[in-house]
Amino acid sequence: MNELVKFENYSLTFKTLYGDVRALRNLSFTINSGEIVALVGETGCGKTVTALSIIGLLPENASQTGKIFFKGVEVNHENVKRIRGKEVAIVFQDPTSSLNPLYSIEQQLVDVFVSRWDIPKSEAKEKIDGLLRQVQLFDVDRIRRAYPHELSGGMRQRVMIAMALACEPSLLIADEPTTALDVTVQRQILYLIWELQRARKFSVLFITHDLGIVAQLADRVVVMYAGNIVEMAPKKELFSNPLHPYTSGLLNCALDPRKKKLPEPIPGSLPSLTGLLDGCIFRERCGRVQNDCGILTPELAEVRPSHFVACHLWREQRG
Amino acid sequence: MVEVKKLKKYFVLRGKGLWGKKYFVKAVDDVSFFVKEGQSIAIVGESGSGKSTLIRCINGLVKPTSGQVFLDGESVVGLKGNEYKEKVAKKVQMVFQDPTTSLNPRLRVFDIIVEPVLAQQRVPKAQLVDLVNDLLRKVGLDPKLSDRYPGELSGGQCQRVAIARALSVRPKVLLLDEPTSSLDVSVQAQVLKLLNELRQTFHLTYIFVSHDLGVVRNVAERVFVMYLGRIVEIGPTEEVIDQPLHPYTKLLIESIFYPDPNVEMKKPAIVEEVETTMNAGCRFKSRCPFSTKECEIYDMKPLEASRDRYVSCIKWEVMERWSS
Numbered sequence: 001m002n003e004l005v006k007f008e009n010y011s012l013t014f015k016t017l018y019g020d021v022r023a024l025r026n027l028s029f030t031i032n033s034g035e036i037v038a039l040v041g042e043t044g045c046g047k048t049v050t051a052l053s054i055i056g057l058l059p060e061n062a063s064q065t066g067k068i069f070f071k072g073v074e075v076n077h078e079n080v081k082r083i084r085g086k087e088v089a090i091v092f093q094d095p096t097s098s099l100n101p102l103y104s105i106e107q108q109l110v111d112v113f114v115s116r117w118d119i120p121k122s123e124a125k126e127k128i129d130g131l132l133r134q135v136q137l138f139d140v141d142r143i144r145r146a147y148p149h150e151l152s153g154g155m156r157q158r159v160m161i162a163m164a165l166a167c168e169p170s171l172l173i174a175d176e177p178t179t180a181l182d183v184t185v186q187r188q189i190l191y192l193i194w195e196l197q198r199a200r201k202f203s204v205l206f207i208t209h210d211l212g213i214v215a216q217l218a219d220r221v222v223v224m225y226a227g228n229i230v231e232m233a234p235k236k237e238l239f240s241n242p243l244h245p246y247t248s249g250l251l252n253c254a255l256d257p258r259k260k261k262l263p264e265p266i267p268g269s270l271p272s273l274t275g276l277l278d279g280c281i282f283r284e285r286c287g288r289v290q291n292d293c294g295i296l297t298p299e300l301a302e303v304r305p306s307h308f309v310a311c312h313l314w315r316e317q318r319g
Numbered sequence: 320m321v322e323v324k325k326l327k328k329y330f331v332l333r334g335k336g337l338w339g340k341k342y343f344v345k346a347v348d349d350v351s352f353f354v355k356e357g358q359s360i361a362i363v364g365e366s367g368s369g370k371s372t373l374i375r376c377i378n379g380l381v382k383p384t385s386g387q388v389f390l391d392g393e394s395v396v397g398l399k400g401n402e403y404k405e406k407v408a409k410k411v412q413m414v415f416q417d418p419t420t421s422l423n424p425r426l427r428v429f430d431i432i433v434e435p436v437l438a439q440q441r442v443p444k445a446q447l448v449d450l451v452n453d454l455l456r457k458v459g460l461d462p463k464l465s466d467r468y469p470g471e472l473s474g475g476q477c478q479r480v481a482i483a484r485a486l487s488v489r490p491k492v493l494l495l496d497e498p499t500s501s502l503d504v505s506v507q508a509q510v511l512k513l514l515n516e517l518r519q520t521f522h523l524t525y526i527f528v529s530h531d532l533g534v535v536r537n538v539a540e541r542v543f544v545m546y547l548g549r550i551v552e553i554g555p556t557e558e559v560i561d562q563p564l565h566p567y568t569k570l571l572i573e574s575i576f577y578p579d580p581n582v583e584m585k586k587p588a589i590v591e592e593v594e595t596t597m598n599a600g601c602r603f604k605s606r607c608p609f610s611t612k613e614c615e616i617y618d619m620k621p622l623e624a625s626r627d628r629y630v631s632c633i634k635w636e637v638m639e640r641w642s643s
Contacts, residue, residue, distance in 0.1 A: 042504065043474075183530060183571060184570055184587075186576075191584065191585075209503060211504070211578040212533075213576045215578050215580045216576050216580075235580045240580070251578070253504045254533075254578040255533025256577055257533045257535070257572075257577070260536050262512060263511060263512065263537070265509035266505040267509075269473055269476075269506070270473075
């Protein structure tokens, strides 16, 4: 499998009035072509900025160190425009606010075709029908003319997916695409993404906090906590054998409707990202703290085949 | 404790223009149920199914079009002033979905928590301080937080303050409108644990609104499934989730993503978009794979399926035989 996106010691800091917010610290991971990688973590752990870093959509007060490679080439200010909206497409959380309310669906889809493929508008219009059918919007004539507010949430999100597909991307970023939708619609949308991915073999970076979705959709899981990657493993390995105390905490919080089991909460709350902390970022909430945890920052290391964890508990087993 | 009889809430909408034709949205349509003291029930359904409107009718935030709500055997619909305070506000309190918008950003935590108490009666300051400190400790917060503003607190802390505010008048019933859906999973677990503990200590009756069946399984003894203003299924939580009878409940349960990597991704049943114009007959018929002519005249009267289980579907027996 070849690497599509590669993060190498990537750190991101936001300069604010209250000091530097270290949003991402020393991220190193890859997205291979043709796989679904789920980025899991709680609010504020840096999932979304990680995704936005790939396509250079960061605010101006961001300063970055380290490197991101796309298809082996380092991403920088000049070449990011050749990636964004072309090689990489993104579907945002809230379809209502990410579609333009003043333009019809047809106009918005035509724009995507024209800017991506540089084809005349008439040609773009011909392609729309097929595209809408692919995302299972069969009432094509109505939807072409419709404005976003005339469609339901599920239909809008399908239109967003259609826009992403129009780019024929090699990486689709899905940033919590179903949190604003009902459960029955959620399953349809996620199945659609999954089916399209299987058919077209593009990669997906799926951002979510819902472990239920991860369990069914992902191939590989990256768990983030407060700007750090704490664990990374293939899906089944992660669920059956979580190594980092935060990952096992998260799994214990996940509710399974099939059985009555009160969740075991993780005590405490997220640490502030402004201070420069030495040592493990999770130590204040961890039930298995050792002496080293306050001094040494654990590094992400492979302790089992393709199972990486950043925790001192597993240091001896490192190869 | 709480009884709802033939409750209806229709919202009037107008068609295009000032003289446009009036039409109704039947947010809650002919709903009856009761909740015993100390019970915890959950109302589940999609957005727009009327679950929030239903619980808002119970504490008088929404005035029902017709029907009755009884608290402790007394009818409370349309009460005002002191009578409302005495018969409703003292007994029923509510916790809203989004803690950051349901707390007044210009009041300190202390003032937020004592507001419902002061609305009822005058209380000396020293007594209020004791009350707030005690409540904050009970919801797992540091009493020092009482002079903070909501903006300085995290989402989980805000929701705890909202719970403390609801408990300040010692109500018997808590209405919880998706109290954890805007929280992170680890914080959600903390709040759910807290709610379970508080129910024991204060002997509370809970009426939950949720769309997350995982949450429901852990907090509720009985479940009401709502679809477009109607209750379509009632029963003990375990039975409803493990053996759903109504086709809509089945659809909901098939849509769950279990946190289990061994469950394979399966194709969802193709369902039409929800119809908003209401015709006669079963509300679910346009999305139901089993619907026939009979469903068009069925008035959705609940049928007793077994002890303590009701389902609003004339086909449920046929479907059960067919699937077994």
